[in-house]
Amino acid sequence: MIFRLAEGIARGENFGECLKKILEEKGISPSEFAKRAKIPHSTLYKILSGENPRYETLSKIFSALYEKKKFVALIAARYILEEFSFDRRVRLYPATTLEDAIISAVRAEKEGAGVIVCAPIISGLIEKIVDIPVVTIKPKDSIVEAVKVALEKL
Structure with a gap:
């Protein structure tokens, strides 16, 4: 156009x-x-x-x-992001601290993200900072596995 x-x-x-x-x-x-x-x-x-x-x-x-192409911003620890591959509509934002996650969320919004996906520990704060939807990761299976491993170590 x-x-x-x-x-x-x-x-x-x-x-x-x-x-x-x-x-x-x-x-x-x-x-x-x-x-x-x-x-x-x-x-x-x-x-x-x-x-x-x-x-x-x-x-x-x-x-x-100018029509920016919206994308999904996935904010998580680098080692988690390395385990997955997504299509071009998903951009990965590695974060190791809460501060990194907040900075990544603000950067993602500025870069044109349409939605942010992040961990529950930070999603509430990010929702207050950005003006785009925030989807919370609910890691049910990984929590169950972590508890099983912890119980074995007792």
């Missing part, structure tokens, strides 16, 4: 006309897009009517059109 808009500009087409076509194809109203781009409605309507945008406005328009 951004590339089509840039191509139109490179070909000398009217920026407003190119943007109008893209908004129509996506089914986005000008007022909705103005909110998303954080520009005044009147400014967007002027652009759609043929007025050339300022650089700052152009930057906001391109940022609003």
Whole structure:
């Protein structure tokens, strides 16, 4: 989408006309897009009517059109993460301390994570820090195994 808009500009087409076509194809109203781009409605309507945008406005328009691919952020100890392989939609964030986990959660949100998966010991705190959903790992089987091993060592 951004590339089509840039191509139109490179070909000398009217920026407003190119943007109008893209908004129509996506089914986005000008007022909705103005909110998303954080520009005044009147400014967007002027652009759609043929007025050339300022650089700052152009930057906001391109940022609003840019579609980041969301991913799942998995925060856990490195040795646990090494045992599994996931598809490209899952990014691994190794953490050995609570501080590492908090930093990883904030970084994951900034990088575009749609959801964070983490241990129960830290999930409550992370939920208070980030504005995306947090899913808690419930390690039932590993807890049972750990207790069995501990009982054998008694």
